[in-house]
Amino acid sequence: MLKVSFASQRPDGAYALAIPAWSEDMVSERLAGFPEPARTLAARAADAQRFERELAAIAETFVDDGGMARRVLLVGLGGKRDDEAIYERVGGALTAKLLTSGETKLVIDLTGLNFDGETATRIGFGAAARSWRHDLYRTRLGRKQKPTLEEVIIVGGGADAADLWSDRAALLDGINLTRNLVTEPANVIYPESFVARCREELEGLGVEIEVLDRAAMAKLGMNALLGVAQGSENEPRLLAMRWRGAADPDATPVVLVGKGITFDTGGISIKPAQGMEAMKWDMGGAGAVAGAMRTLAGRKAKANVVGVCALAENMPDGRAQRPGDIVASMSGQTIEVINTDAEGRLVLCDALTWAQREYQPKVVVDLATLTGAIIISLGHEYAGMFSNDDGLSASLASAGMETGDKLWRMPVGEAYDKIMDSPVADMKNSASREGGSITAACFLQRFVEPGVKWAHLDIAGMVWAEKPGHLYDKGATGFGVALLDRFIAENHEAK
Ligand code: BES
């Protein structure tokens, strides 16, 4: 990962230099430290590239710096505002530009902008987040495809930047754990190996880990979850990761629940071959929960939080569950399995029941790549949020806006809920396509106990990106980790 550090002055030697500018700034003033010819050249080059200091836009020039050809990147900050993680985007844009450029070192000079340490660390965070890649299996990468950028030094950003950095570094560790889990194929990450990775990453940080295997779950009556797993050679697991950071380690924790389908073929209601490989990331909710736990423990958050992952593989097989099968969930409610491809809600309902009985939480947030329908509704800009509580959804939405993990609230309610009634059981797991994300949420809500504040985040459109974003390359985004970290910090943490 990119090394990030902070300094009060520019270092000597070779590096690319980035200079941020607000849209109302004069470029030549931001270049005040340069000799006149270099200043004029950079300002003219920026004009020629029609650089108007738009957020994250970059104009590139080389200037003569004491006989050296110095690469100078003018980077726009846009108009003054502070939403949608603008500073992170500036750092991310610089990394995207330089990652494989041949440059090894980047200096971002904030001198004259009066940015505090917080802002400087946000720029550094964006730069580091955008540098993550998963090249493990790419044995034949060409020389020019390999990353060269190793280090970012942020100059002039407030004396407390270096101290504030450790929390951001913990956030990066969490996001990158999520991205690795999401990226690894299903022959590498299956329920048991998912658990093993989490143990490796979390136990050393003081996270308590509890794991239920098939037998333990059978004993508890988790037949909805087990039904999904019964066609797979890979055993299911229920993973609980507990972080006790509050002054009272036994105080009620916030519970996070993640859908961890390590591969979703659809089961007997099998999916079409086209694009099925994407279903290796059907554990993105569980991945985000694991990453959030990594971050919270890494920065020693003063909160009690439990992350619960419902891990299983959904396969067709001679023993697989059939459409029409009726299963009794741990809650006692029975479910007619109309479509074995609506498996996420089946594993989540038992995980929700188990977590509520085990921890008596007041707040439960679940994350799941639950429905294709949410991608039809919201595309890849917002995750869908469903909740029984206005306060909880408002806090989550604002944490989302601040971190860039954006959420859009969708409805739940009786009219939708009754669509899930079954003539032969308490409910069915799938109905018509209309409002598919909403009826899925209503299904889950049937397992939320009275008095519990609950939110369900349908992140199917957010876990994987077909094109690069501000803070990630194509592929795993790490969606949800920054959101959950911020949500805990702002709502459940002693200051
Ligand atoms: N994992 C899928 C949802 C999904 C689809 C996630 C595309 C990411 C991209 C989920 O298990 C599923 O198959 N849902 C069905 C539900 C239907 C059968 C009621 C769907 O969305 O079609």
Ligand code: MN
């Ligand atoms: Mn499915």
Ligand code: ZN
């Ligand atoms: Zn699925």
